[in-house]
Amino acid sequence: MNETHPSIERIVDYLHGEVSPAEDAAIYAHFATCPECEGKRAEEVAITDALRAYARATEREMPPGLATRIRTTAVDRQPTAWQRVLLGFRPAMLVPVAAVAALAIYVGYDSWHRTAIATPIKAADYVNNHAAMAASAPFGDAAPPLTLTSDDATP
Amino acid sequence: MRRLSTPVVAVLVAASLGFATAKENRDPLLFAAIVAPANVSYAGVVQVVHIGSRASEADVYRVEHRAPDLTRRDYEAPAALAGDTVVSKGDLTFSLDSPRHRIVEGRNDAVGDSRVLGSEYALLSENYRVVRRGDDTVAGRHTVDLALINKYSGRMTMLVRVDAASKVALDRQEFGPSGALVSETRFEQIRYPAQLTEADFSLPKNFAVVRDPTLAETPEQPDAVVTSAGFAAHAPRELPEGFAPVEGDFVELHGVRMLHLLYSDGIRTFSLFESSRASTLEAATTQLQSMRIGDHSGEYAEDNATGVLSWSDGSVQYTLVGEVGLVDLAHLAESITR
Numbered sequence: 001m002n003e004t005h006p007s008i009e010r011i012v013d014y015l016h017g018e019v020s021p022a023e024d025a026a027i028y029a030h031f032a033t034c035p036e037c038e039g040k041r042a043e044e045v046a047i048t049d050a051l052r053a054y055a056r057a058t059e060r061e062m063p064p065g066l067a068t069r070i071r072t073t074a075v076d077r078q079p080t081a082w083q084r085v086l087l088g089f090r091p092a093m094l095v096p097v098a099a100v101a102a103l104a105i106y107v108g109y110d111s112w113h114r115t116a117i118a119t120p121i122k123a124a125d126y127v128n129n130h131a132a133m134a135a136s137a138p139f140g141d142a143a144p145p146l147t148l149t150s151d152d153a154t155p
Numbered sequence: 156m157r158r159l160s161t162p163v164v165a166v167l168v169a170a171s172l173g174f175a176t177a178k179e180n181r182d183p184l185l186f187a188a189i190v191a192p193a194n195v196s197y198a199g200v201v202q203v204v205h206i207g208s209r210a211s212e213a214d215v216y217r218v219e220h221r222a223p224d225l226t227r228r229d230y231e232a233p234a235a236l237a238g239d240t241v242v243s244k245g246d247l248t249f250s251l252d253s254p255r256h257r258i259v260e261g262r263n264d265a266v267g268d269s270r271v272l273g274s275e276y277a278l279l280s281e282n283y284r285v286v287r288r289g290d291d292t293v294a295g296r297h298t299v300d301l302a303l304i305n306k307y308s309g310r311m312t313m314l315v316r317v318d319a320a321s322k323v324a325l326d327r328q329e330f331g332p333s334g335a336l337v338s339e340t341r342f343e344q345i346r347y348p349a350q351l352t353e354a355d356f357s358l359p360k361n362f363a364v365v366r367d368p369t370l371a372e373t374p375e376q377p378d379a380v381v382t383s384a385g386f387a388a389h390a391p392r393e394l395p396e397g398f399a400p401v402e403g404d405f406v407e408l409h410g411v412r413m414l415h416l417l418y419s420d421g422i423r424t425f426s427l428f429e430s431s432r433a434s435t436l437e438a439a440t441t442q443l444q445s446m447r448i449g450d451h452s453g454e455y456a457e458d459n460a461t462g463v464l465s466w467s468d469g470s471v472q473y474t475l476v477g478e479v480g481l482v483d484l485a486h487l488a489e490s491i492t493r
Contacts, residue, residue, distance in 0.1 A: 118433040121474075123458040125408050130426040130461065130476040133402060133417045136264040137424055138189045138275050139313065139327050141203060141340060142216075142228060145239045146250040146261040146367060 005037050006030065008044075015044055181276070182285040185301055187322040188315060189276060193223040195321050199294070199345035200231075205338045207460030208481075209441050215343075221351040242356050249358055258358055261367040264402075275401070279421025282306055282397035283313075291316050293325040294342045303422060307396035310334060313422050321347060329422070332480055337460065377403035377416045384414045386431035386471060393490040394418060395483050398425075409434075418477075425477025425487070434472050436465040448488045455481060468492055 006014070006027050013019050014027045031038045132143040203214040215232040226243040230236040240251040248263040288300040298316035305312045311334075316326035325345060331337040380403030381388045390400065397420035406415045406428070413430040436443060438456035446453045446464065453466030464484045465474040473491055475484045 118435045119409050119411050120437045121408050121411065121434045122437045122439060123456040123463040124439060126426070126428060126463050126474055126476045127458045127461045129406050129408070129415060129428075130417070130424070132261070133264050133404070133415065133426065134419070134424040136275065136402070137419055137422065138279055139315065139324065139340075139422060140424070141338075142201075142218075142226075143241070143248065143264065144214075145230070145236065145241050145252075146248060146259045147252070148259060148365065148367070 011041055185285050188317045188324045191322045195323055196221045196351055197347050200343045202343050203340045205460030207457045209457055212459045219355050225356045227356050257363040257365050259365050282420045294345045388414050388429045389491050391487050391490045425479050428474040430472045449492045
């Protein structure tokens with residue numbers, strides 16, 4: 001609402017009782033002193049009355065027995081197995097199923113990817129392990145100092 | 156290459172030949188040299204050289220050994236090992252990791268267990284003939300030289316210079332299939348102190364002790380390890396002449412658990428590593444060489460003059476390691492993959 005005149009939206013809200021009590025009182029007081037806004041209020045009231053009158057004039061009674069026939073038809077027409085399958089492809093079903101599938105594929109791929117990644121191993125690590133075990137041979141070399149290969153991963 | 160007629164030749168060698176048979180075939184001086192560390196204490200400086208087809212490497216360490224099974228090695232070279240210390244006590248080995256202020260505890264496979272020594276010596280006696288090659292001098296000590304001649308190739312595989320008095324092997328030279336020298340372990344200095352105290356083998360008390368994750372797993376017969384691998388592991392169908400499976404266990408490299416089988420002919424050895432997880436080979440000092448293993452592609456590298464050949468058949472990753480030469484490694488690889 002600007003300082004002097006309420007907007008047309010606020011006038012509509014006022015007519016539907018959707019403004020605060022303080023604003024309601026202020027708008028009501030304003031209508032008493034502002035013919036321009038009072039005119040807009042009267043137009044809105046007239047439009048609302050016209051719409052209600054038209055709705056009442058065009059209102060039709062539901063034919064007798066229609067609701068019963070609809071219910072009966074719905075019960076008789078159970079979907080076939082194929083129709084049930086197709087029902088699964090409704091967006092309401094398909095979207096969450098696709099989301100779950102995508103998550104499963106991601107997790108599965110990630111798991112597979114981790115195992116499929118080849119771990120780099122230094123030739124020296126093989127040689128040191130070979131030398132350590134071969135030290136038992138009658139003239140085997142002394143085993144080299146033992147290191148933990150997991151240390152290579154720590155900074 | 157010899158086709159294996161029985162699944163476990165190690166059992167055949169260790170059980171049917173055994174220590175008793177080895178005793179009958181033993182060369183007294185060679186056997187005395189093999190068991191000398193169990194009887195003789197010594198201190199000195201050792202130089203180890205490995206000569207590869209692409210690069211050579213050398214280690215130098217000071218050693219103090221108190222019979223029967225206390226050994227301390229302080230590395231002086233190469234730079235990567237300088238300052239490192241390894242202390243072996245019985246069947247355990249302690250590697251001092253000074254930068255991390257800790258001690259890595261592992262299994263000492265070099266311990267002179269009489270059962271292992273017996274089967275290993277039996278294997279050596281089966282495959283090698285001992286020939287005296289005169290006298291020499293090493294580190295100022297008078298030595299008797301023994302040539303170990305491979306019974307299948309007729310070639311000298313190792314020359315051992317044995318201290319005539321103490322029977323300690325002061326120099327060992329190993330030769331490849333072509334006759335070229337491939338490695339040498341030689342005492343540059345040696346003395347036989349009357350006493351080495353326990354303090355010489357003490358470990359720093361303010362270091363944390365970290366256990367090798369596979370320490371609890373005791374070495375087993377190779378067949379038992381293959382059966383319990385948890386995946387379709389394969390042993391080679393054919394082995395180079397005189398070789399037999401001697402030991403197996405599980406190791407963990409960079410989080411990858413692997414089956415590890417060791418094969419030996421008494422002097423030369425090679426290892427087969429198998430894993431159900433894929434891995435790639437990285438070489439620090441040499442370039443990787445691509446190879447074909449049957450229908451599969453593999454990679455070959457050398458480290459410390461030792462060949463490493465790795466490939467996958469799609470379900471198992473195989474890696475062969477040894478000084479037996481690229482030709483034999485490739486034949487072994489094909490016999491596994493077939």
